[in-house]
Amino acid sequence: xxxxxxxxxxxxxxxxxxxxxxxxxxxxxxxQEQQGSTITSSKIISSAVPxxxxxxxxxxGGMGDLGAATSPDVNSQHWNPSKYAFIDGTSAVGVSYIPxxxxxxxxxxxxxxxxxxxxxDQQVLSSSLRYFKYGSITLTDExxxxxxxxxxxxxxxxxxxxxxxxxxxxxxxxxxxxxxxxNNSVEGAEPGRAYAADxxxxxxxxxSRHRFDRTFTAGINFSNIGSKISFDGGTHESFxxxxxxxxLGYSMELDKxxxxxxxxxxxxxxxxxxxxxxIESNNETVVSINTGVDQGxxxxxxxxxxxxxxxxxxxxxxxxxxxxxxxWYANQFALRTGYFYENEEKGNRxxxxxxxxxxxTSFILDFAYMIPTEQNHPLANTLRFSITFDIGSMLNxxx
Numbered sequence: 447x448x449x450x451x452x453x454x455x456x457x458x459x460x461x462x463x464x465x466x467x468x469x470x471x472x473x474x475x476x477x478q479e480q481q482g483s484t485i486t487s488s489k490i491i492s493s494a495v496p497x498x499x500x501x502x503x504x505x506x507g508g509m510g511d512l513g514a515a516t517s518p519d520v521n522s523q524h525w526n527p528s529k530y531a532f533i534d535g536t537s538a539v540g541v542s543y544i545p546x547x548x549x550x551x552x553x554x555x556x557x558x559x560x561x562x563x564x565x566x567d568q569q570v571l572s573s574s575l576r577y578f579k580y581g582s583i584t585l586t587d588e589x590x591x592x593x594x595x596x597x598x599x600x601x602x603x604x605x606x607x608x609x610x611x612x613x614x615x616x617x618x619x620x621x622x623x624x625x626x627x628x629n630n631s632v633e634g635a636e637p638g639r640a641y642a643a644d645x646x647x648x649x650x651x652x653x654s655r656h657r658f659d660r661t662f663t664a665g666i667n668f669s670n671i672g673s674k675i676s677f678d679g680g681t682h683e684s685f686x687x688x689x690x691x692x693x694l695g696y697s698m699e700l701d702k703x704x705x706x707x708x709x710x711x712x713x714x715x716x717x718x719x720x721x722x723x724x725i726e727s728n729n730e731t732v733v734s735i736n737t738g739v740d741q742g743x744x745x746x747x748x749x750x751x752x753x754x755x756x757x758x759x760x761x762x763x764x765x766x767x768x769x770x771x772x773x774w775y776a777n778q779f780a781l782r783t784g785y786f787y788e789n790e791e792k793g794n795r796x797x798x799x800x801x802x803x804x805x806x807t808s809f810i811l812d813f814a815y816m817i818p819t820e821q822n823h824p825l826a827n828t829l830r831f832s833i834t835f836d837i838g839s840m841l842n843x844x845x
Contacts, residue, residue: 494684502558504832508801508814509770510784512711514665514693528648530570531616536838553581572606620644642672658699688716707772763789810834
């Protein structure tokens with residue numbers, strides 16, 4: 447007997463994921479009346495494997511989910527890998543754990559492993575592994591009879607190379623492999639596999655004022671630019687969540703022990719905006735939505751900056767904004783807060799974040815907490831954490 451259905455728990459899981467990242471069009475709809483018929487349409491941009499856009503680390507999660515221009519850390523691979531070229535230290539490994547939908551189940555989570563190794567003063571190699579575990583899902587047939595269980599999951603693995611281009615500039619490239627196995631029990635479905643690349647640049651400049659340092663940073667990262675992905679052997683394909691992220695940062699030492707860092711990021715999916723067409727059929731008006739998936743990857747990226755039906759105003763609505771503040775005492779204790787904003791027409795995610803960090807000689811502990819302001823959120827009332835091991839310091843201290 448073919449397996450065609452999964453329990454409601456699985457679809458609730460998928461709903462939570464897609465609501466969080468704005469990944470599918472059915473989560474936010476606009477209804478209007480025309481000639482006695484209700485027209486349901488969507489303005490949310492659609493893409494596959496949206497888990498790639500979820501903030502994987504706790505430091506960034508405590509600052510409103512940003513990181514294009516923050517100071518370099520072990521998790522820079524996701525936000526802006528070119529920051530590694532200016533990182534202090536020779537090598538480090540970071541582990542992050544994010545519980546998912548804790549109010550629904552206790553076996554869903556995102557795990558993130560990242561690390562870097564400095565080749566010399568100019569070059570750094572980096573890598574990361576992201577794993578999304580959906581937990582155990584019960585399979586049923588059309589009559590609701592249980593047919594066993596499955597453990598759907600998705601993961602990505604990437605390797606990056608960053609290099610200083612000057613005293614203030616750096617650049618990086620990342621190659622990524624993506625594997626998605628979330629619907630293997632559906633008849634005719636196959637694992638989705640794809641390849642992608644990131645291109646990033648980072649600028650930093652430090653000067654002294656009244657004996658204390660000031661630092662200005664800026665960064666840009668074009669991520670997940672690659673092949674389309676299919677879950678049925680190539681018959682139907684979907685875009686990866688190609689994304690452009692811009693960031694600015696300013697750091698100032700208040701005195702010998704206190705430092706304040708202010709950051710802002712703006713990001714935009716480089717995926718076609720759904721184009722809606724009204725069709726009259728049998729005295730009913732329906733909406734036909736063209737997702738643009740028939741376009742090539744490169745052409746779709748360029749067209750994504752000018753294809754919104756609402757013109758420039760709607761293009762601005764597709765941008766997500768993050769603001770974050772970080773306070774350091776003695777470069778050992780950190781407090782963080784931030785705010786994430788997404789337009790109501792494009793997903794309506796709005797939340798406040800808070801976090802803290804402790805930096806010791808050989809490792810760093812970070813914690814973050816999220817407070818939704820508009821809607822239920824998969825991470826609401828959930829504490830997430832990251833730990834960083836400074837391998838270089840550990841090796842030096844052992845000598």
